Amino acid sequence: MTAVLDAPVCRPASVLALAPVVGADVTVPATGHSGGVAYANLDYAASAPALTAVADRLAGALAEYASVHRGAGHLSQVTTARYEQARETVRTFVGGRxxxxxxxxxxxxxxxxxxxSIVPGDVVVLxxxxxxxxxxxxxxxxxxIVESQSTIDATLxxxxxxxxxxxxxxxAVTAASNVTGEVLPLARLAGLAHRHGARILVDAAQLVAHRGVSIASFGIDYLVFSGxxxxxxxxxxxxxxxxxxLDSAPPYLAGGGASADVSIDDVAWHAGAARHEAGSPNVLGAVSIAAAADELRRVGFENIGAHDDVLIRRLDAGLAALPHVRPLRAFDDGLDRVAIASFTVVGHTPRAVAEHLSSRGIGVRDGKFCAHPLLAKLGHPxxxxxxxxxxxxTSDDVDRLLNALAELA
Known part of the structure; x- marks a missing residue:
């Protein structure tokens, strides 16, 4: 069978990895390869591998790990400083006020x-x-609930x-779809909400690894994401x-750390972040997010965006050359995308396609991606x-995916 790379398709130039990640040299079992093949991890939207810089920072923090906030010992003071500094790093990373x-x-x-648990009224959501x-x-x-339309403009x-x-x-809106990668115009959405006396919360889980974000300049009131x-x-x-x-709402969890003073009959709660962080916090998780933020800023979002663009255009061009593959889009005008693409293959279930790719050493995600209403709306329940x-x-990872999909024809 002719491989997809031999098809008359114009592809962007090849690219290498932009930053080292843990596990980049892992080999996995593969059909026809007794010694295994290098793993092509194309499932970053589910859980991205750790950056090497993050693993290195974590190793240093582990050596000095201790309790936070209430310990007088030196390592407790060091760990507390790391944890609180992580807040400031995150605030800077997302352009917070x-x-x-x-x-x-x-x-x-x-x-x-x-x-x-803190919003004092109705919430509008797509x-x-x-x-x-x-x-x-x-x-x-x-x-x-608002029904999305065929275009972003009509949806707004x-x-x-x-x-x-x-x-x-x-x-409450998602910045970038975890199914199609399509990006919504956050500044426009924030202005829209504020015109009508509402605040805006942005789920940036799929955006912050790919694009620079500024809470202050975009006019975002609340932003959330995962390490x-x-x-x-x-x-x-x-x-x-x-x-x-946050300060006026009841604590998210009741317990130590959130409470400033406790008697049998009454409790005074902290204000600020502590109010909603009862119990011993995930210090190493916070330190790891801060380390990732530092490394992504060092690499530069301009470079990350250019790298993503080459890869997604390479994938789109290759998929377009495969008549048995059907890409998914939520919007007719959703041209701005992060490096995420979903598709179906005619005559094959999503699980069968994913298993075929796995047999070639390629990891993807199959299913409904915790977005069941969207998949149903796109005609793929x-x-x-x-x-x-x-x-x-790398571009070689994308080419391996395209070649493996071509085999399914």
Whole structure:
């Protein structure tokens, strides 16, 4: 069979990995290769591998790890300083305001559940959201679901109509789709929300590893993301945003650390981040996020964007040459995308495609990607296949994927 690379398709120039990641030299079993092959990890959107710089920073922090906030010992003081410095690093990384509160959580889902506990009113949300930015709101009984339209412009108009129809406290949107990679115009959305007296929360889980973000300049009120999406896979997430709702709401968790003074009959709660971080925090997770933020800024988002662009255009061109492959898009005008692409293959279930690719040493994601309403709306209620890239991805990885998909014809 003719490989897809022999097809008359114009591809962007080849690229190498942009930054070293842990596991880049791992080999895995593969059909026809007794010694295995190098693993092509094309599942960054699920959990990105750790940056080598993150692993190195973590190793140093482990050697001096101790309790935080209440210990007088030297290592406790060192660990506390690392943890609190991680907040400032994250604030800078996302362009936060000087008075924004930075709360460390378990992940994006946890961050949005925290947000759902502090919002004093209705929340407007699209029908195509990841479950993390849908279920916490619907569970409150105060969610107002807006149907997405065929274009981004029409979708924004529908959101504005809903916000104008009745007061709402918050507009909650996903910055970049974890299914299609399509990016929404955040500054426009923030302006839209503010015109109607609402705040905006942005689920940036799929954006912050690919694009520079500025809470202050975009006009974002709350932003959330997960460490494991930004090359810091040690079980931590972040909520960054305005302090007033956070300080006036009941603590997200009741326990030590959140409480300033406790008697049998009463409790005084802390303000600030501590109010919502009861219990011993995930210090190493926070340190890892800060290390990833530092490394991504060092690499530079201009370079990351250019690297992503070459890879996604290479993939799009290759998929277009395969008549049995059907790419997924949520919007007719969704031209701005991060390095995520989902597709189906005619005559093959998503799981069968993923297993075929795995037999060639290629890791992708299959299923509904915790976005069941969106997959159903796109006409694929049984799911699809998703390939996603990052700083450790090369053009050879993309070509291996395209060649393996060509075999399925």
């Amino acid at each position: 000087a008075d924004d509160t930075v709360v460390f959580t378990r992940n994006t889902t946890d961050s949005i559940n925290l947000a759902a 029908d195509i959201e990841h479950h993390a930015n849908l279920l916490p709101w619907t569970r409150t009984g105060r969610a107002r 108009a529908a959101l504005e109509d809903e916000l104008a129809s009745a007061p709402a406290a918050l507009l 494991h999406k930004v090359y810091a896979p040690f079980g931590a997430g972040v909520l960054v945003g305005r302090p007033d709702w 049984d799911g699809a296949v998703r390939a996603s890239f990052g700083v450790g991805t």
